[in-house]
Amino acid sequence: MTTHRTLGVLAVAGVAALVLAGCVAKRDVAATGALAVTSTDSACEVSDSSATSGTLSFDVSNRGDQISEFYLLAEDGLRIVGEAENIAPGASRTLTVVAQPGEYFTLCKPGMVGEGVGKAGFSVAGDRVEATGDDAEQNQQAVDLYAAFVKDQVEQLLPAVETFVTAYESGDDDAAKTQFPNVRAYYERIEPIAESLGDLDPRIDFREVDAVADGLDWTGFHRIEKDLWVPAEDALNADGASAWQDWAPSTPQERAAFGDQLIADVQELYDYVHSADFQTALESQGAAGLSNGAIALLDEVATGKISGEEDWWSGSDLWDFAANVEGSKMAFSLVQPFAESKGDEGGALVEQIDSGYADLEAALAVHGSLADGFVDYNELTDADKRELTDLINALAEPLSQLTVTVLG
């Protein structure tokens, strides 16, 4: 059976990064004039680096030794336009997408973890493709794309955590400190997913004061953070208590335990997002779930990050901040066509949210980037924090209307 899906057109003038459209082929498609992709352990060769807009098929052959995946990514390298999963060694699958004009990346992910290999630019020229398909199809596509995004982030998180933990456990603190904020970014982009899993987020991401208040053994990123940025003898914790009260730098044995625990917890997250339960949970919420997720991530920023409480010892709150915003924008971009299909009111709302993201991103960019690093949170002035807070308010208010617009 052939499943052919199209997703609404959603580029908005002036927001080039949002040239994103596509679909996920759940089943192989008989391709005509398809592009050939060859995935090996170290390369990802695509027969052509450009195409004309419209329905595109990528015939992906896995010539490597591991199960592989193929991605078509949007211009920002983050958003997934389409993916072909679980391609066994020697097998072939076809990814079919409806591609709008714009710049993209192609990427293979042998072994299904890590950043992938053979990332290459891919251009689509031609005219815009108008939207077709009903709400149910669009809804399924949005959910599928979001699931793919979450899986991709966790697939990158897992090996990054392993490398980070190796450095931490072996006492290479400099390397671990350098990696810390970047490893967390994969997690922060999808934080609401982990938070929906009861005790997983507390184990991975609880701050010391929260663990104490909850009577939990304190583990996870922030436990390790305090070992890496050892507080001065007179330093105070976020709640004003002495930083050294009921705390001491971890012994090598304790480091091994904390490190292994973090890997195990992230593995649990990996297993969950690759399970049918996860797919079912996302599908049951539909587009509204994505919309609410976009809001939840911004609330994370507004409550935890802007106050500088999250990364108390490393001062890397702005990395978390930026990753939360990216995750929020990703979820929004998938819901955007639904909002736009609701007439002028929906279009105006999308325009407002778009400019809200643009303003917030511009203000954040003054302080650095995820690629090049941010300034220490403690270097922000009150005026800087105030500006970011105002811009979060300006974005969050229209964003809070997104769900009802999508459902309306």
Place this chain on the structure above:
Amino acid sequence: MSPDPGGVSRRGLLGLAIGAGAAGLAIGAGAGATAGVAVGRARAETAAAVHPFFGGHQSGITTPVQDRLHFASFDMMARTDRDDLVSLLQDWTYAAARMTQGLDVSVSGAVGGSPEAPPDDTGEALGLPASSLTITFGFGPTLFELDGVDRYGIAAQRPSTLEQLPAFVGDDLDPNASGGDLCIQACADDPQVAVHAIRNLSRIAFGRARLRWSQLGFGRTSRTTTAQQTPRNLFGFKDGTRNILSDDTAALDEHVWVAASDTPAWMAGGSYLVARKIAMLIETWDRVRLSEQNDIIGRTKGEGAPLSGGDEYTEPDFAAADTTGAPVIPVDSHVRLAHPDANEGTRMLRRGYNFVDGNNDLGRLDAGLFFLSYQRDPGQFIRVQRSLSTDVMSEYIRHVRSGLWAIPPGAAPGSYVGAGLLS
């Protein structure tokens, strides 16, 4: 499924209301006109507790002074343009016109909208009457020109006297908590109603204007009608005995309302508002003996009568001297220096409030007077404040925040506050 008519989003609704012109904004003709759509809150209220929003002057100036205040100053956000300013004033007008009538901020309000959306109205005033709520809007000098930039194309229409107030002796101003592009004075008999108004107007402003600073006040410190008793400030003295009253139209026209013959023309029917947060050194004052307190003020603490004799409403006799020839009302007393006789007849309409913002790190009350005065020209305030430079009361007070705003005339139904400047 078609959306419930009550679930129309606030922004959508506001757009419609403005687009519909007079029909969409035909609120404020009086409480009776809105009774049909009012739910809950409007039922119990008496006519006296509802002040019309629309009219020749903005309400909240000569309106009988309510007991509670929430004052807020806003700055326009970066990258906003003239359309943003106009739409903000239209949305604020729409919401204010509803709230002052005891209604929710929009038709769907706090509980009538979609369960999938945050309510248009924040809801803490549900079930409360209008409580005499008035909402008064003002324009600061920086709205017209900021660092030499005419952001909204209105610099040419800036009143020549609308500029930063000059420095006064004893000022200890916090520049970040002074001034502002826009201000809103919300007064009500119920603090929850006043706070509800500012909270919802701040929310409507997100993305266009940002809250710069705000102040809660309680216990009016002046009266604007003969029916009102003269209240007391936190020094324990009656304040506002000689205030301009709402029925004294001649004094209002001379001292408070901008006249049609004044410039610029769009300000006719408006006024100028000075807001000063004046911290009182309460603990120090409370250790001053009574006779000295009386001398500092120039009136008696009990009756509020001038030290020259009589009762509260007796004219002070500044020429009166004691047996040694010294003035009975000291030359550096507050009443003498603030009196029109010492200021070439200058008068202002005051409607200040007491405030207590908790305490400071030294365990002293963070308290004082939030001074609000309305005048036809900012020069009136400047004249009196300069006169007070030798006021012995200055030893017990600090001016910590300050702002000056042009208060445009009231809006006509179907229009919005500031339309005369921006249309």
